[in-house]
Amino acid sequence: MTDEVRKIVITGITRGLGRALTEKLVGMGHTVIGCGRRFEAVEAVRRALDPEPYFSVADVSDATAVQEWALDVLDRFGAPDLVINNAGVGHASLPFWEVPMEEFDAVIDTNIKGVAHVMRAFLPAMIERGSGIIVNMSSGVGQRAVENFSGYVASKHAIEGLSKAVAKDLPPGLACIPLAPGAIDTELLQRHWGEERSSQHDDPQTWASYAADYILGLTVEQSGQSLRIQTRSV
Numbered sequence: 001m002t003d004e005v006r007k008i009v010i011t012g013i014t015r016g017l018g019r020a021l022t023e024k025l026v027g028m029g030h031t032v033i034g035c036g037r038r039f040e041a042v043e044a045v046r047r048a049l050d051p052e053p054y055f056s057v058a059d060v061s062d063a064t065a066v067q068e069w070a071l072d073v074l075d076r077f078g079a080p081d082l083v084i085n086n087a088g089v090g091h092a093s094l095p096f097w098e099v100p101m102e103e104f105d106a107v108i109d110t111n112i113k114g115v116a117h118v119m120r121a122f123l124p125a126m127i128e129r130g131s132g133i134i135v136n137m138s139s140g141v142g143q144r145a146v147e148n149f150s151g152y153v154a155s156k157h158a159i160e161g162l163s164k165a166v167a168k169d170l171p172p173g174l175a176c177i178p179l180a181p182g183a184i185d186t187e188l189l190q191r192h193w194g195e196e197r198s199s200q201h202d203d204p205q206t207w208a209s210y211a212a213d214y215i216l217g218l219t220v221e222q223s224g225q226s227l228r229i230q231t232r233s234v
């Protein structure tokens with residue numbers, strides 16, 4: 001069912017996977033409703049697209065901002081068909097005890113609490129309508145550990161657990177899916193792996209060229225399953 005026009009909410013549209021996915025989905029004719037935390041960056045992405053999507057400035061780690069954004073979106077568009085919790089941050093590549101506390105906290109506030117804020121804000125309307133899919137960007141490190149990335153690893157393990165638990169709470173017709181996007185050459189990966197290793201992987205636009213169909217093809221039967229997009233790079 002990837003040919004019908006879908007109402008898609010996506011967070012973190014200013015760069016990386018969120019931007020590439022937004023560009024691809026808008027190009028496919030879907031109604032994309034996005035948010036980012038920096039006004040100039042949000043405006044730059046919006047102006048570059050045709051038709052210009054409905055974007056807002058909202059920091060997902062701010063529960064009040066997310067609630068206000070969601071109220072506005074629900075008022076204008078009604079319940080979304082698909083919510084993609086994409087916004088996420090990493091932290092300096094350091095052993096746990098050397099990661100600055102504020103960086104660790106930002107990862108928890110964005111990657112875990114931000115996802116919870118967005119689900120809390122949109123789910124009641126989706127439940128009332130009786131349909132919809134939430135996709136929470138997880139990671140390969142949602143199920144295993146790597147060195148020097150403790151806060152991020154912890155946050156993605158939490159996304160796996162949170163998504164599976166929410167899936168159990170949802171009524172029929174709705175789904176919540178933790179999705180590992182694969183390794184893609186974005187600023188997040190470059191910061192952790194270094195530019196050379198990161199550059200061996202697909203760029204975000206190449207990734208979006210097949211990831212968009214994969215995400216649009218997700219079904220409620222996959223609710224609560226840990227899924228992973230097979231990237232085409234090494």
Ligand SMILES: NC(=O)c1ccc[n+]([C@@H]2O[C@H](COP(=O)([O-])OP(=O)(O)OC[C@H]3O[C@@H](n4cnc5c(N)ncnc54)[C@H](OP(=O)(O)O)[C@@H]3O)[C@@H](O)[C@H]2O)c1
Pocket residue numbers: 011012013014015016017018019035036037038041058059060061085086087088089110114137138139140180181182183184185186187188189
């Ligand atoms: N790249 C990979 O290989 C990879 C692998 C596994 C999982 N992931 C996951 O995929 C998602 C996207 O990652 P990426 O690689 O595209 O990262 P990225 O290039 O660093 O982009 C992250 C995006 O999230 C936005 N963002 C961050 N904090 C936010 C907040 N509090 N509120 C709203 N927007 C916020 C950023 O906005 P600003 O421009 O304002 O910073 C940016 O648009 C993340 O959840 C990440 O954990 C990525």
